[in-house]
Amino acid sequence: MRFGMGYGAWTGGHHSRRGHHGMGEDGEGRRGRRRVFDGGELRLVLLRLIADQPRHGYDLIRAIEERTGGAYAPSPGVIYPTLTLLDDMGLIGEQQSEGAKKLFAVTPAGEAHLAERTDEIDGLFARLDALGEHRARTEGGSIRRAMGNLRQVLVNRMSEGDVDEDRLHAIVQVIDEAAQKIERLK
Incomplete structure (x- = not known):
């Protein structure tokens, strides 16, 4: 279901490996939250984050988790295949990096893809922000x-x-x- 439908509209489902502190690979948490993004939406989020600065897969997970205040963190089992798909589509490419981690940067084709979908991407990031705000309100320190x-x-x-x-x-x-x-x- 769409995140914009409100918190109550996307609760209910099954458990994930992430436990009660966040969401698992498909956006499902202990309370059974449904997917935060479908595959195409997650591709756009990752592409935008990579366009902001070249990143490793784990950096992308952390960036999303931080943006949502820990309410959602996609698993490596979703991130890495999505990165492979973006690479296969020619929207990102590997850059030289130190160590074994692959560093990805956006390509000119990726920049064009993002430019065509600015409103949609803004909406996706607004959903991430709303998820973080909801968590802050409901799980305040x-x-x-x-x-x-x-x-x-x-x-x-x-x-x-x-x-x-x-x-x-x-x-x-x-x-x-x-x-x-x-x-x-x-």
């Missing part, structure tokens, strides 16, 4: 910190030997009240 604090207090309190049934019920009541208050926030 201050909320994670507060949840971690609550967890640690509970672990500490429950490990003490003096937690009787009344104290346990009081703790549960405080947590339930907090959940209800959060639910009612507008």
Whole structure:
């Protein structure tokens, strides 16, 4: 599904190797997110990133992951075949580089291909940015910190030997009240 349809429209599916911190090779994460890009869209994103500066495959994965705040990172199993296809299409070419990693740069044909699709590419990058903004809103550091604090207090309190049934019920009541208050926030 198209990313622009909203977060709820592209959730639901199966698991990936990336676990709960991001998305796997086809954009699917722990909560079963569907593909962020189809193959043609990913080719355009990679081509644009390579046009910005010559890159290695891993650099491309990192660039996408950073742009989305860690919400999406295509796997090497998708990136490298896509790079091979872009190379076969004559849109990118290998440059001299140090070490074993292949460094790719855009060709004149690749530049022309990008120029023909400027609006589409801008939309794809807007989707990446929106994914990162969504993650920042929903998985913000201050909320994670507060949840971690609550967890640690509970672990500490429950490990003490003096937690009787009344104290346990009081703790549960405080947590339930907090959940209800959060639910009612507008």
